[in-house]
Amino acid sequence: MKKTSARIVPVALFSLALGFQTPALHAELVATPDVATQASADAERAKVQQFLEQANVKERLQAMGVDGIAATDRVAALDQQEIHALAQRIDSMPAGGNITTMEWILIILVAILVVIAL
Numbered sequence: 001m002k003k004t005s006a007r008i009v010p011v012a013l014f015s016l017a018l019g020f021q022t023p024a025l026h027a028e029l030v031a032t033p034d035v036a037t038q039a040s041a042d043a044e045r046a047k048v049q050q051f052l053e054q055a056n057v058k059e060r061l062q063a064m065g066v067d068g069i070a071a072t073d074r075v076a077a078l079d080q081q082e083i084h085a086l087a088q089r090i091d092s093m094p095a096g097g098n099i100t101t102m103e104w105i106l107i108i109l110v111a112i113l114v115v116i117a118l
Contacts (some may be wrong), residue, residue: 041080044087048075051090 051057052075058068078086 044083047082048083
């Protein structure tokens with residue numbers, strides 16, 4: 001009886017050890033475009049967040065009835081394609097506004113008049 005229990009205990013412990021074994025890990029190489037895509041997505045999300053933190057944007061959002069915290073939460077909930085579209089729109093926005101051809105002509109005429117007057 002002692003021999004059978006002496007054999008059962010190690011077999012039972014061995015079976016438990018095999019049963020609770022951690023799953024095998026799987027490692028593979030990550031392609032550079034995948035890493036670059038994630039890095040660009042993080043950069044675009046940061047660009048949109050930085051745009052929302054500007055004072056004039058906050059004022060404009062409050063004028064439209066959107067709280068700054070709510071806007072930040074909404075941006076955090078956007079997926080990668082929506083963030084990319086927003087970042088492209090921010091990049092395409094003119095820094096000081098659109099200046100038409102007529103406005104350029106007026107600026108040049110005023111500059112010429114100032115130079116002539118001196």
